[in-house]
Amino acid sequence: MLRNDAESYGVVTILFHWIIAVIFLGQILLGYLMVRTGNYALQFSLFQWHKSLGFLILLLSGLRLLWRMVNPRPRMPDGISRIERAAAHAAHGFLYLALFVIPLTGWAVASSSPLQIPTYAFNLVVIPPLPLAISDQAEAFWTMSHAWLAYLSAIVATAHILAALHHHFWKRDAVLLRMLGARRPAPVRPHADPLRIANKDTRS
Template sequence: MARYTAVARALHWAIAVLILLNLALGFAHDAFPKDWAVMPVHKSIGLTILALTLLRIVWRLVHPAPRLPAAMPLWEKGAAHATHFLFYALMLILPLSGWIMTSAGTRPLNWFLLFDVPKFGVGKEDAIVGLSRGAHELLPWLWAALIAIHVGAALRHHLVLKDDVLRRML
């Protein structure tokens, strides 16, 4: 069985956990007590996702993914590739849109209080800030739906089709 490299698997699972955590924090941030620093943690996790995604892209370019099973229908291969492309796009767009929004605000941006992160030179009136805000509010819902589809497809391969698709990433 062809498997992803250990580094690819570690990046996959680390980013997956961080995404799930950040989606939960983003969706429920108003439910947390006001004195909890939920949004600074959310922003730090987002920056971590962005950095790990860039590393993951470089790793993937140097270490291609194992081929999908030959018996897999062409439409299913296309759907898998499209889903993965959308995941990578969201792993870049959502953290960048959050960074742009934060850059237009007055609050500092830092990474887990360890160091300051430079802000982009944008103001609240800039079109890119409005576009980023819209993307940052809408795209997490698409991401959650894609995650559900991705997990469902992986479980289908493992439990129903009984092939090695899921085991390649375990």
């Protein structure tokens, strides 16, 4: 099933979610490590990887959002309180926003830096700079915004992951399973229940 339906996520939504999630978490780790390494040759290459993967996230998130707009949204499983519902919507909304705003602020860092180091996405495409002021102050502003947003989103993503694990191991509902591709089990038809059939037989 490619598309979502009222109960389950389709393959395309699931692939978008997991591919972007892995690259996003990797980007936070890569970003953290690359600005702290003392090996400058390695740092240059890590920066190029970081920028390329960031643009890939931007592209995939655009496609993901379009796909989401033309697909039904599976309803939440029963037994989820209003507060949980609101928290889930807020976290998902924030994470969607982060998928666009973080790469854009990263692009702003590269564009406003007086060093003007060109960005070659995966050594294939030259990404032009954004039309922004170029100065040390501008670079410092965008760097701080980029880093704060990235680490804030890491906190929200951690809460999101813990919530998914809570649903799976504590509440034992289908929230995580359906993002892993599980379909809602078919309801058991009364005549397929052997116990009911046996009881019926002894009564007649």
